[in-house]
Amino acid sequence: MITLVAALAFADPPGVAAQGERLAGLAGCVACHTAAGGEPLAGGHRITTRFGTFVGTNITPDVTYGIGSWAFSDFKRAMVEGRSPDGRAYWPAFPYEHFTHLDDPALADLWAWLRVQPPVARRDEPHEPKKGLNTQAAVHLWRLFAFRKGPLPPDEDHPDLSRGAWLAEGPGHCGGCHTPRNGVGVPIQRRALAGNHDPAAPNITPHPTDGIGAWTVDDTLIFLREGMLPDGDYVGGEMARIVTEGTARLSDADQQALAVWMLGQRPVADRPRRAPRTGDR
Amino acid sequence: MFRPCAALATLLLTATALAGPPAAAPAPQVPAVAAPVPNADKLVSYRKTVMGSMGSHMKAAGMIARGDVARPQDLPAHAHALQAAGAEMTALFPAGTGSDTQRTEAKADVWARPAEFQAAVAAYQSATADLVTAADAGDLAAVSEALGKVGRTCGGCHDGFKIKD
Numbered sequence: 086m087i088t089l090v091a092a093l094a095f096a097d098p099p100g101v102a103a104q105g106e107r108l109a110g111l112a113g114c115v116a117c118h119t120a121a122g123g124e125p126l127a128g129g130h131r132i133t134t135r136f137g138t139f140v141g142t143n144i145t146p147d148v149t150y151g152i153g154s155w156a157f158s159d160f161k162r163a164m165v166e167g168r169s170p171d172g173r174a175y176w177p178a179f180p181y182e183h184f185t186h187l188d189d190p191a192l193a194d195l196w197a198w199l200r201v202q203p204p205v206a207r208r209d210e211p212h213e214p215k216k217g218l219n220t221q222a223a224v225h226l227w228r229l230f231a232f233r234k235g236p237l238p239p240d241e242d243h244p245d246l247s248r249g250a251w252l253a254e255g256p257g258h259c260g261g262c263h264t265p266r267n268g269v270g271v272p273i274q275r276r277a278l279a280g281n282h283d284p285a286a287p288n289i290t291p292h293p294t295d296g297i298g299a300w301t302v303d304d305t306l307i308f309l310r311e312g313m314l315p316d317g318d319y320v321g322g323e324m325a326r327i328v329t330e331g332t333a334r335l336s337d338a339d340q341q342a343l344a345v346w347m348l349g350q351r352p353v354a355d356r357p358r359r360a361p362r363t364g365d366r
Numbered sequence: 367m368f369r370p371c372a373a374l375a376t377l378l379l380t381a382t383a384l385a386g387p388p389a390a391a392p393a394p395q396v397p398a399v400a401a402p403v404p405n406a407d408k409l410v411s412y413r414k415t416v417m418g419s420m421g422s423h424m425k426a427a428g429m430i431a432r433g434d435v436a437r438p439q440d441l442p443a444h445a446h447a448l449q450a451a452g453a454e455m456t457a458l459f460p461a462g463t464g465s466d467t468q469r470t471e472a473k474a475d476v477w478a479r480p481a482e483f484q485a486a487v488a489a490y491q492s493a494t495a496d497l498v499t500a501a502d503a504g505d506l507a508a509v510s511e512a513l514g515k516v517g518r519t520c521g522g523c524h525d526g527f528k529i530k531d
Contacts, residue, residue, distance in 0.1 A: 285530050287530065307428070311428070311513075311514060312517060312518070312521060313424065313425070313428060313517055315425075316418070316421045316422075316425070317420065317421025317422055317423070317425035317428075318421050318424075318520060318521070318524065319424075319517035319518065319520045319521035320521045321518070321520070321521030321523070321524050321525030321526075322521070322522075322525035322526075325518060325521045325522070325525075
């Protein structure tokens with residue numbers, strides 16, 4: 086009887102794996118946790134930043150090399166607190182400052198999907214932070230400025246944009262690539278979504294000349310569904326994958342919410358360039 | 367009446383006339399690697415125009431495939447135009463038309479990584495061949511799918527070979 090109660094208490098929460106798969110596509114789990122040519126979610130993808138190179142971990146249900154021994158509470162701690170089961174803070178190459186906004190049903194769906202993925206026995210490679218940075222203190226300093234645990238604060242001025250905001254700021258973590266960061270890796274929120282160099286990601290604020298200000302909702306929906314830009318060009322590279330595996334698979338209502346939210350953000354102009362480019366524009 | 371300005375102007379004009387033609391400006395530095403292409407700027411302009419037309423055909427074909435406009439009879443023309451642009455693609459990128467010497471978004475990688483560039487061109491050519499088949503058959507669903515594949519080859523090539531802002 087006690088065993089039954091204990092088993093129920095520690096049972097995984099009811100999540101829908103198919104829903105989790107959609108969230109995972111939007112969050113890009115496979116992209117960051119899969120090596121080039123490697124088994125899905127088994128780790129090895131290298132993310133090179135000015136703070137060092139960080140290597141995606143094995144998040145398959147393998148008991149020895151993956152997260153097969155984790156409970157849901159461990160997964161939730163990782164996503165919402167950015168901490169490992171033994172309490173260490175994760176490097177923010179894992180964008181938990183965004184995933185912290187995921188609520189329990191979303192986390193349950195993701196967990197349900199993760200648990201049924203094929204286990205792969207692949208050992209994690211160590212991260213390679215730059216000399217002098219390989220301390221928890223460095224991570225905690227970043228967290229002090231850049232990490233606010235918990236749900237997304239509601240936008241009281243625009244309650245109708247809340248679903249789009251959740252999709253973009255939570256699993257979508259658009260700002261993770263598109264918001265520029267300062268010298269210590271903290272996103273510059275007053276230039277949110279105005280573009281970044283490392284990685285190279287364009288200005289997607291609705292600025293009329295420097296961003297997507299000339300786009301209609303239809304243009305934006307076509308982009309989210311097909312990756313096509315209003316001039317008939319298409320995105321490539323990482324963003325193409327985010328479209329085909331992520332935004333293209335959202336429901337129509339979610340795509341609409343995301344499109345309207347994007348066009349409703351604050352337009353931010355590009356910074357003036359320091360040196361003229363030979364190329365166009 | 368002595369007019370200093372007029373006198374000065376006359377003096378300068380006379381001095382200039384007597385001095386002969388100005389010495390030739392020093393020859394511009396030509397990069398050691400690329401031989402100058404005659405009318406490189408015109409070719410770059412043409413290339414941009416062709417690329418723009420490809421974007422327009424993609425967009426137009428997409429509108430038909432999506433049902434925004436009821437013009438399925440126009441699909442073959444768009445598809446064939448896209449295929450034809452692919453046939454001339456390599457010829458649009460002679461050495462000397464990169465961003466180091468021209469106002470273009472073609473990265474040096476086009477010429478530094480020729481095998482990968484050719485692979486990207488080949489991917490586009492293959493995808494547009496499938497698009498032509500679908501368009502000629504009037505199969506809107508197949509056209510949709512084929513358009514997506516073509517678009518991914520556009521993005522795939524640009525990701526490696528076109529300057530991003």
